[in-house]
Amino acid sequence: MSSTPTVVGSREEPRGAAGTRPAVPHGRRRRRTLNPSQWTALGFAAPLLTYLVVFYAYPLWRNIDLSLHDYTIRAFVQGDAEFVGLENYAEVFSSSTFTTALVNTALFTIGSIVFQFAIGLALAVFFRSSFRLSNVLRALFLVPWLLPLIVSASTWAWMLNSDNGIVNSVIQAFGGEQINWLTSPDTALLSVTIANIWLGIPFNLVILYSGLQNIPGEVYEASSLDGAGPWRQFWSITFPLLRPVSAITILLGLIYTLKVVDVIWVMTTGGPGDASTTLAIWSYREAFGTGMPSFSPAAAVGNLLIVIALVFGFLHLQLQRRQEAS
Amino acid sequence: MIPTRRTRTTLAATTALAVVGVLAACSSDDGGGGTGESTGEAAGGTYTWWDPYPQHEGSSDWESRVQQCGEDAGVTIERTAYDTTALTNQALLAAQEGTSPDVILLDNPAVSTLAETGMLTTVDEFGLDTSAIDANLLDAGVLEGDAYGIPIGANTLSLYYNAEILDEAGVDPASITDWDSLTAALAQVDDAGHRGITFAGIGTEEGSFQFLPWFWGAGADLSQLDSPEAVEALELWTGWLDEGYAPNSVINNSQNTVWEEFLTGDFAFAENGTWQVNSAAEAEFETGIVQLPGKDGGVAPAPTGGEFIVVPVQSDTARYDVTRQIVECMTTPEGFVETANTFAYYIPPTAEGQEQLLAESAGDADLEPWVEAVQNAKGRTSDNLGTDYPKISEALWTAVQNALSGAATPTEALETAQADAEAARS
Numbered sequence: 001m002s003s004t005p006t007v008v009g010s011r012e013e014p015r016g017a018a019g020t021r022p023a024v025p026h027g028r029r030r031r032r033t034l035n036p037s038q039w040t041a042l043g044f045a046a047p048l049l050t051y052l053v054v055f056y057a058y059p060l061w062r063n064i065d066l067s068l069h070d071y072t073i074r075a076f077v078q079g080d081a082e083f084v085g086l087e088n089y090a091e092v093f094s095s096s097t098f099t100t101a102l103v104n105t106a107l108f109t110i111g112s113i114v115f116q117f118a119i120g121l122a123l124a125v126f127f128r129s130s131f132r133l134s135n136v137l138r139a140l141f142l143v144p145w146l147l148p149l150i151v152s153a154s155t156w157a158w159m160l161n162s163d164n165g166i167v168n169s170v171i172q173a174f175g176g177e178q179i180n181w182l183t184s185p186d187t188a189l190l191s192v193t194i195a196n197i198w199l200g201i202p203f204n205l206v207i208l209y210s211g212l213q214n215i216p217g218e219v220y221e222a223s224s225l226d227g228a229g230p231w232r233q234f235w236s237i238t239f240p241l242l243r244p245v246s247a248i249t250i251l252l253g254l255i256y257t258l259k260v261v262d263v264i265w266v267m268t269t270g271g272p273g274d275a276s277t278t279l280a281i282w283s284y285r286e287a288f289g290t291g292m293p294s295f296s297p298a299a300a301v302g303n304l305l306i307v308i309a310l311v312f313g314f315l316h317l318q319l320q321r322r323q324e325a326s
Numbered sequence: 327m328i329p330t331r332r333t334r335t336t337l338a339a340t341t342a343l344a345v346v347g348v349l350a351a352c353s354s355d356d357g358g359g360g361t362g363e364s365t366g367e368a369a370g371g372t373y374t375w376w377d378p379y380p381q382h383e384g385s386s387d388w389e390s391r392v393q394q395c396g397e398d399a400g401v402t403i404e405r406t407a408y409d410t411t412a413l414t415n416q417a418l419l420a421a422q423e424g425t426s427p428d429v430i431l432l433d434n435p436a437v438s439t440l441a442e443t444g445m446l447t448t449v450d451e452f453g454l455d456t457s458a459i460d461a462n463l464l465d466a467g468v469l470e471g472d473a474y475g476i477p478i479g480a481n482t483l484s485l486y487y488n489a490e491i492l493d494e495a496g497v498d499p500a501s502i503t504d505w506d507s508l509t510a511a512l513a514q515v516d517d518a519g520h521r522g523i524t525f526a527g528i529g530t531e532e533g534s535f536q537f538l539p540w541f542w543g544a545g546a547d548l549s550q551l552d553s554p555e556a557v558e559a560l561e562l563w564t565g566w567l568d569e570g571y572a573p574n575s576v577i578n579n580s581q582n583t584v585w586e587e588f589l590t591g592d593f594a595f596a597e598n599g600t601w602q603v604n605s606a607a608e609a610e611f612e613t614g615i616v617q618l619p620g621k622d623g624g625v626a627p628a629p630t631g632g633e634f635i636v637v638p639v640q641s642d643t644a645r646y647d648v649t650r651q652i653v654e655c656m657t658t659p660e661g662f663v664e665t666a667n668t669f670a671y672y673i674p675p676t677a678e679g680q681e682q683l684l685a686e687s688a689g690d691a692d693l694e695p696w697v698e699a700v701q702n703a704k705g706r707t708s709d710n711l712g713t714d715y716p717k718i719s720e721a722l723w724t725a726v727q728n729a730l731s732g733a734a735t736p737t738e739a740l741e742t743a744q745a746d747a748e749a750a751r752s
Contacts, residue, residue: 073418073439073440073442073443073713074442074443074444076418076422076443077418077421077422077443077444077445078443078444079422096746157578161575162573162574162575163573163574163575164575178574180574180577180731182575182577182578183574183575183577183578183730183731184731184732185728185731185732185733267578268529268578269528269529269530269578270529271528271529271577271578271724271727271731272529272577272578272727272728272730272731272733273529273724273727273728273731273733273734274724275731275733288411288415289530290531290716290717290719290720291414291435291436291439291531291715291716291719292439292713292716292717293414293415293418
């Protein structure tokens with residue numbers, strides 16, 4: 001969509017610049033001939049533009065607006081919120097939950113991404129050589145993706161239950177001690193991260209697998225003629241050639257993981273205490289988790305998440321540009 | 327450059343026009359669903375009604391009960407059911423858009439929250455008489471001296487027990503009158519090889535709801551979360567966990583999970599509400615209830631549950647006449663009893679209604695202890711806490727979680743909670 005106006009603009013600029021002196025007749029003719037097509041272009045772009053403004057620009061603006069005002073529930077209904085500038089952000093930064101949530105977000109995101117990517121890549125390489133039932137098996141690996149999140153999160157919560165969970169009963173059968181997976185402050189974050197890794201593997205598998213399909217088989221043939229073993233092939237061919245796909249997989253995974261609410265909320269509601277509270281959970285809890293919605297701090301935390309995701313997005317673009325240049 | 331700028335201007339203008347068009351379409355749609363319908367239909371017409379009972383569908387007894395009230399007032403009622411939490415958010419959004427429904431049945435701690443926004447009419451403005459309503463129940467809907475709604479019924483918490491386990495362990499339920507005798511009973515049950523008690527310590531409002539009977543039963547006050555009494559109450563819970571009388575999973579238990587655990591037949595006791603009476607009767611073992619004991623005996627005040635009927639402010643005040651008739655239909659003594667019968671075991675909030683319910687269900691011994699429990703119950707937002715309650719409650723359930731999980735001692739956890747609550751209230 002954004003291409004339409006830019007194309008129109010860039011086509012005109014050189015003409016306008018070149019044609020300043022003999023301009024008048026040219027200009028008139030140009031107006032007569034170009035206007036209808038401009039209007040048509042606009043007409044086609046308008047629905048999309050409207051859509052973008054209503055569903056993207058406005059909510060984003062509204063979120064910033066919420067975070068810069070003091071929206072108590074009274075102000076929310078009456079529409080007379082006081083402008084407080086960056087006070088909500090100051091409150092968020094000075095809150096005792098902030099450090100916990102930031103550290104938890106980092107651990108949760110990095111832990112999830114590293115393992116999702118590693119396991120997803122391993123499986124993708126494994127499934128590259130087709131063998132009997134490989135398609136069926138690959139389809140089975142997609143199950144976590146197909147299940148509604150509430151189902152998989154509840155199932156994980158049951159499996160990790162301290163007293164009746166299957167995981168603990170296996171550990172105890174082998175003589176281990178009961179681990180309070182979801183109810184101990186030491187393991188709660190680990191437990192939700194494990195569940196999230198399991199949920200994210202199919203996504204990584206699918207994208208990386210399709211990336212592998214684009215690496216021509218001749219490269220592998222040639223390398224095996226040169227005597228490269230599977231390990232060498234992976235590090236010298238698969239991994240470097242897969243780099244662009246890997247980068248986008250990790251970036252998308254990062255953005256998905258940063259904003260995960262449902263899995264953690266269903267399994268621990270961010271608890272015990274704040275032990276598994278991430279920034280996204282904190283934002284959700286402020287807005288909807290208590291009897292008294294505080295939309296403004298919630299929006300401030302939400303905006304913080306958007307900024308973090310944007311930073312990594314730009315980082316990705318930068319890397320890509322450098323890669324193309326070299 | 328001129329043409330470019332022109333393009334941009336037309337672009338912007340077209341976009342703006344299109345947006346306005348879309349928004350206008352949206353808002354006129356909204357108007358049709360909300361208050362706009364009254365015009366041209368002075369008598370009759372449609373009145374909107376929201377409640378938090380999605381489990382009661384269009385063909386349910388509850389739906390026909392609501393419709394009957396509409397028919398009596400000569401109008402049709404359009405009923406929409408939301409999940410409890412969603413209802414509060416929907417109500418806030420509707421109030422912001424000026425499309426509030428005519429009547430909302432609202433969970434009682436949310437009443438003062440919505441009243442604070444100025445979107446609810448007071449009961450006095452509406453000319454309704456609330457003198458017959460039990461003060462402890464009505465209190466939950468009072469903000470700065472004004473009542474903003476009428477309870478249509480009440481429920482509360484009690485201690486369910488598994489009679490078979492108690493028999494086996496040799497525990498007489500009647501002997502449980504204070505904390506010491508309860509803990510002694512738990513020890514006896516534990517010795518007999520059964521699980522002691524289960525309750526909900528989840529990090530949501532339900533966690534606070536379940537902790538409050540012990541908190542209040544120790545004599546603690548919500549405005550002072552770190553009082554010695556409060557610490558004693560929390561130590562009672564952590565003590566049960568340390569002794570193994572309660573499973574570690576209570577930290578993540580919702581009230582539903584508690585009930586599921588109790589129904590497995592493994593647990594001697596479970597803290598749960600009036601709404602499980604029917605399910606308890608159908609359990610595979612014999613059940614009973616004892617009142618939640620106070621620390622040194624007596625019945626501990628449990629928090630009141632249940633919905634209030636509230637009337638949002640309308641721009642078209644002519645609608646209030648019919649709305650009043652609908653509200654009255656729900657709040658006469660007969661109305662209360664009918665509601666109580668429609669929902670199994672929803673205790674009427676007036677003495678007259680309670681008597682009538684007990685008389686009607688004579689011989690049904692199950693009900694009496696619940697009426698007693700409701701009479702002893704206490705609103706969470708009472709004590710003039712009002713809209714401060716949700717903030718205090720958040721601090722309280724966090725403290726409970728931190729203490730139960732061993733992240734902090736009960737004293738430390740409650741000191742942090744008091745500091746957080748004070749910061750949030752200021």
